[in-house]
Each structure stands twice: as structure tokens, then as C-alpha cells.
Amino acid sequence: MRLSSKKAIFSTPNTALAAYLISEGFELTDKDTSNPSHIVFIFHNSSVKLSELVHAFNIGKATGNITTFYHVYRDLVDLTRRERRLYGDIKSKGEKL
Numbered sequence: 001m002r003l004s005s006k007k008a009i010f011s012t013p014n015t016a017l018a019a020y021l022i023s024e025g026f027e028l029t030d031k032d033t034s035n036p037s038h039i040v041f042i043f044h045n046s047s048v049k050l051s052e053l054v055h056a057f058n059i060g061k062a063t064g065n066i067t068t069f070y071h072v073y074r075d076l077v078d079l080t081r082r083e084r085r086l087y088g089d090i091k092s093k094g095e096k097l
Contacts, residue, residue: 010045010054013038015080019073020057023064026050036084041076 011032012018018041022028032040043050056062 008045010043010050011040013040015039015041015076016073017054017057018043019069019076020062020064021050021053022072022076023069024053026053031079033083036086039080039083 009029010021018028021043026043028041029044030042032042045051053062
């Protein structure tokens with residue numbers, strides 16, 4: 001997980017944290033799939049609220065709508081699985097990444 005003030009981005013490979021941020025209204029702006037076994041989720045680091053939510057999540061004090069979190073988390077896990085399958089298909093065909 002990385003907070004970057006220079007680029008104004010926040011990135012994390014933590015699927016649960018990414019799901020929590022999305023369920024709290026932050027938009028997933030991009031994802032880095034260059035290493036399918038460690039997909040990195042990227043958010044704009046545009047507010048203090050993001051840092052506060054990350055801190056609350058990391059210390060086990062996150063609050064929010066658990067149903068929304070669960071649905072977002074499932075979607076991100078499915079996305080991760082699709083990326084890994086795609087990588088496996090490409091790798092098995094011997095194509096360059």
C-alpha cells in the first residue's frame with residue numbers, strides 16, 4: 001500500500017482495502033495487472049478522508065455498509081481471477097506479455 005503526495009495517488013494490492021474504499025465512495029481509477037498474482041488497485045489520493053479510512057481499516061476500526069462492501073469485494077475477487085486466468089492462457093500459448 002502506498003500513499004503518494006507527489007502523484008496524488010493511492011495504490012494497494014489489498015483487495016479488501018480496495019473494496020472498502022470503493023464501498024465508501026472512492027472511485028477505482030486504474031489497476032496495475034502487470035503481475036497478475038499481485039494486482040494493484042489505484043485510487044486518486046485527493047482527500048484527507050482517504051487517509052483516514054485507510055488508517056481506520058488498518059487498525060480494525062472501519063465502519064460502513066457491510067452488504068455493499070461484500071458485493072464490491074466479490075466483484076474485485078472475480079476481476080482478479082479473470083486477470084490470472086487471462087495471464088495463464090497467454091503464458092500457456094507462449095505469447096510475450
